[in-house]
Amino acid sequence: MLIILLGLLLVGALITKLNTPEPKADSQWKQHLAQENQGMQQNLNQMKGNDAYANYLKSEIAINQYRIDHNLEPAQGTTLWSFVEDSTSIMILVISIFTIIVVSTSIASEFNTGTIKLLLIRPIYRTEILLSKYIAALLFALLSLVVLFLFSWLIGGIFFGFGGADEVHLSYIGGEVQETSWTLAIWKEYLLHGASLCMMVTLAGVIASLFRNGGLSIGLTIFLLMGSNTILTLISKYEWVKYVLFANLDLTQYDNGTQLREDMSLGFSLGVLAVYYVIFVICGWLFFTKRDVKA
């Protein structure tokens, strides 16, 4: 699975490399940034209500201004770090799917093959067996993230030059622009995506414990993962949508100003996710430990 992950990264890098023209040095980048800022400022002035988007625009304006003031030219085209950043969300989706397959197979396929019987007649509680399967799946996800980081860095370096490795990352924190490390910024993004990863993997575990059928649980969870956005658009006009699991899965919405509803915040989403998580864990545990094994 990790090899497929690396293969996808390589293909992604190749496509990006072939589709982007050689970056031209832009001697007038300061003027361009200033123009961009003007446009965004206009948007900001006309806009009412959408605080999240306003905040996002404010931070973009401040970062552009910072670049002009400190003579930090924005990188042109794809660089090592922008490749790492761009590959994040799609590759984490791939990792989610792989981990869902791992956790579903590890729990449910033992029922399909019948090996669960020989496993459960050891002096080990069913809770311990379920927990070790769950932890193993999460460790697999963590390992995949580390591999993703190292290799997207390496592949990004090989394709787009290691020269970009010491580029600084600018972030807008508490009304001020700060120079931070890219590594930190990327792992922050991994962490925000990680919440969704962890929830979907847990859900897959619950479905696997419930149906005791690997294929069903893989299919159903991946369907929910892929279809959640469509379902969300259909129901997004209702007030209660903010309590729906899928509305809270994407924590990056609070980072890039695309949050679903005004009355939601990072804290709110974490709270909702925590409630779902507890329900999932209790259900999964009940399904796995309390039912007869007929496999």
Added chain:
Amino acid sequence: MSRSVEEKKPAVKLEHVTKKIGGKTIIDDLSFEIYKGEVFGFLGPNGAGKTTTIRMLVGLMKMTKGNIFIQGHSIKGEFKEAIRQVGAIVENPEMYKFLTGYQNLKHYARMIPGIDKKRIDEVVKLVELEERINEKVKRYSLGMRQRLGVAQAMLHRPSVLILDEPTNGLDPQGIHDLRNYLHELAYKEGVAVIVSSHLLSEMQLMCDRIGIIQKGKLLGVESVNDFVHQGGEKVRLTVDDGAMAAKVIHQKLAMESASIETETIEIEAGREKVPVIIDTLVHANVKIYEVVSVTQSLEDRFLEVTGGKALV
């Protein structure tokens, strides 16, 4: 073969075990005991509840009522202590096909403390899988999987060994070896062995006592010898005149006889009665061509007890 088991405390004890699934009673008030050092056969037609009972014995299924104690530990309340004493195969010996036999054993060995490499090798040797142990299980024959299943069950030196249909897929030599091995375990190491099987003649050779279950109810637990002989020994006589012979025996010896054919009668009588019967008949001028003592096989007896229900 006859050992006194009465004074020993039971290795496995079932107390009023009942299992209901969706309002239907699958197992109805099962109570019996299995002792150290005996091979106990669990016998019954398909769907009688043998496997369900075995699943409850090893904690894969919960009982609706009752309790099961293994070496005094309740499988419900003290699962770890109870199951620690048990080695088992439930239905087919399903192992991880993508692993080698050895890797499978190592996997199970890790889950119970105190099993070292030496013990794994010992068990492998015991089931005679040395040559193929490093091959993937998917390349094993059914018989080899069965033997690997036995190896897996034996790893932690359990004091109770439960084998569901252990002779399934074994060739005659394999069955013979398994039987000897189970006897050795029971008689030399004092393990309580529980086997279920459809092969009745096999059970007759393998088991000391058998419990018969039908439609979830226990019909009885008896020693194999008693069970077979309970129907009584019979003597089959071939004479020139069956009716005459029956009449003579009834009048002179007050014994009932059944006529099989016109020239053949069967008398319920032990070995010691045979000379008297012959003597009486000879004096009554009945010509005797053949005298055979008939012992019921376990299968005949089984069919009799379960009301002639077809097996297998």
